[in-house]
Amino acid sequence: MPKLTWSLPHVTPAAIAAAFLLTPNGLANESQPKSTTAQELSIAVELLPPISVGVMEQVTPASQLLPGSPITESPTSTQGFENELTPNIEPNIEQTNDSMAQVTSVSQLSDVQPTDWAFQALQSIVERYGCMAGYPDGTYRGNRPLNRYEFAAALNACFDQLSKIILAPNLASSYFKEDLEAIKRLQSEFTVELARLRGNLDAVTARTAEVEITEFSTTTKLNGEVDFILIDYFTDNKAAPCCSSPNQDDSLTTTFTGLALLSFDTSFTGKDLLRTRIDTTDVPEFNNPLDGTDMTLYDFETDTDQEFVITELYYRFPISDRIQAHIAAAGLSADEITDPLNPVSALSRFGVHNPVYRLAEGGGAAIRYQFNDSIRISVAYLGSAASISNPTEGNGLFNGQFGAFTQLTLTPNQRLGIGLNYVHYYSPEPNSGVDVTGSTGSQFSQAPFGDQTATSANGFGLQGRYRLSPGFALGGWLSYINANAESSPRQSGLDGSKGAKADIWTWAITMAFPDLGKEGNELGFVFGMPPRLAENDINSRQDSDVSYHLETFYRYQINDNISITPGLFVILSPEHNSNNNSIVVPMVKTKFIF
Template structure:
């Protein structure tokens, strides 16, 4: 009998705790604060706050008659069921069997494991009819009641399966009386814990800031017939301080250190296959990111970049799971992480906005300048190197993004227009262009990039996508150039364990296809294919292992160069 009672406790306690996680959806990606004005939260998604008009008057709609007072509970449940099917923007609440069925939840979300447990262990996770969870949206009282009803039903069914009889309950009552002294001691301990909690809160690091970190160890080697490459072991650590002043805004401050550098570029002589999570050198601590996000109303959100800006921080790159914002939890390479055109003016300062209309339309616009801090002629925020983005994203399960970026790079720019991704000719590197013709000296470049990006969630465990992009560049005073890049991606979410995924990326990094300058110089136009396979294995919610292999054909768009193979084994700790 005692084992039965213990089973009841074991079943109900985690389920109720799990339901607490289900109910904390007031703001995007963070728990509801006890003091909303002093607790940091992640970015809310504009346009998601949609109060149910029925919430103010429960009698305005739904069943309105009762046969007798004994049917009150049944009537209330009928009302809950009725309200759960109300005509919301996102569709009625429906039960889901896996968190992967949600189009707006990814393994990097802070509550991913909790949602997965509610679905797989307790079978009481609800979502909206359009396939979204809307984790950033405030719940109505009807939605809360519907979710609570679903979990309570699971509790009831499991207790009934245990067949607890009246004698067991009588015995439980007697045991409660016999152990009243012990229970009183337990209450005292709880009271002491509450006092200690108050003391900890009074002396905490900050009432407005939370700390999140990531540490990555990378064991890697490259293989090619053209040059000898040694095996390397490198690291990269990030500490993120997320501060909120209003409960809806966020100030992101990131410190970074490591020794991974620029991957194998110094040896291979190309930026193809460069890691998505590299850059830190000499294990020196630097201020890597200082961004401020705030919403304007329900549909518009704004992000200000003081440094380390990127268009991917506010614009949807349509590359779920592989996109990690330079983190060590997504793709191995920069090319696989996202369409390279989003990397124009990477690391600059500026502004980005996102405007959302429902769940099927998003509009992005932004401006970044890499010389914003330099107060000299032909520099500064408005007169130096810059890029401006305009994008529209359509759809939910099947998404299509149309992207346009206008950019300018003066002679002071390193000409890594794609953030250190692509062949030397594809990045219009002066070192690669000058040997082609005496006239191809370092010169300012203005460019227009056009891209079509796609993502299709075929099933909760299969996502396919890709992109194709063309950059039309003008070398001012010399001539024109055309640069192309494209890719197809396949991702298998939750393969093996929740949070794990496998992916295959096949495409061509930015490469020069046409150059119209004096002398019409000849250059190799071979297609530099990039083939990348990886598997991220989520051992625990905080530790993942990622083996991966990158195969580069025709490096620097020349078939005479030997193929390059880059093998990587990455271990990532998040805390």
């Protein structure tokens, strides 16, 4: 191997240091507390593993650049290099055509003073290596920006000069020998550290290769959640519908249960999302069959009899910068395509958000349009997954149970959010599961005209959220639902006729104290009235009293993956019937996410 080729890796650090210092944009435009010599720079850089000369083969030769390249030849001298090159300098950088001349002493540069932080480094580059040029007017112009062409020419000039030094016949007696000996000594002293660094790099390379081979998918991310829930239930009697007296004793006891869910989130473009979620749980439903009311339902109930069930299957994708669309076969709900504006992460089904959002959920399509940063509108047509996938009469995508939902969301600033929504709901007959309040209110409010009567409803909602401070936010909603009998209530054994009407109201006030005690924690309160059937053409199905929902909880975030949430909610006069005793439901929920 030629002596020059062997020696170049050892002097490369000095060449790089020289290249930065000989140009007008060198290191002189930064304030440093300490002067640095070229020798120190070369020694510091040489501590890294030696760089193979073969690496330079990765650089595309100038002769292979695309036609029109401004580079026509490689200058071999610093003299006149700005006239040989056509620099492509940024528009805000002042160009100069002044030629430069080689200097032999740093004192020849009038704008370089001994007090400059880089003075010693400049002096070493000029007097030891002789590869720095100044302008004809005797200035160095250390604060002038450097472009890439100037850097290439300067680097080449230093390599030329260093090559001459290495090939000099009196190298053994030259001052350059001191630099090489210092480098060799430092390499010897840091042999262990360099070996460890190489080992770490090899380990990282091997690990990366293993991950690439064994990773689940390059486009799919697996998210999981496991909840353990301790629930109790306190009351004297099973709740009875309005105006009736309870006559069954309550026998519910403490339960300990859990649920698990897996979400497969796939993206094909980085902006879209294909979600497939699988749930399994044996969480009991504290609802009408057990305690006489659905007002005690919690939000995480999806009893699957310990079988794995697909609960969400939809695809979300952008149509443009302002428009986002959803296509769903199951599990899409109105609150997922828009913001329900509730600052509280409640435990109960009623406390999570306005009940009108539950009238549109399942499969179908949705679209969201962002007018600007403050205004957006969301529209959805969603039907029960069991109904839209059923081809029989009275079912299907357009003839079965569905909800057509829209919401206008206004967020004039980061503190305030207001939502105005409307939903049209329809449930055909018979046995289609009529529920115009999303299993949150009384039995009468859910099916004003009975379970066997085709029912439509128009719901109007107003909800808002206001953040008074980073640690305190208020929220609330008010909704009115007008229900209509689309078939005769006599099919449900009731005295009424087709066209009967009913009025349902609900409201709530919520308070949240986020990050209370620790980041990720939350203290929350909910107070409101579950959906109440205030007026009905069928007098026998009307709520004469008023129920109230009181809820509080505190989520303690142990770490990013584990949280514990103790809480309880109380239902006063369940089923809007003052004859019923209050119901207290305490619980402790431990969540693991991964």
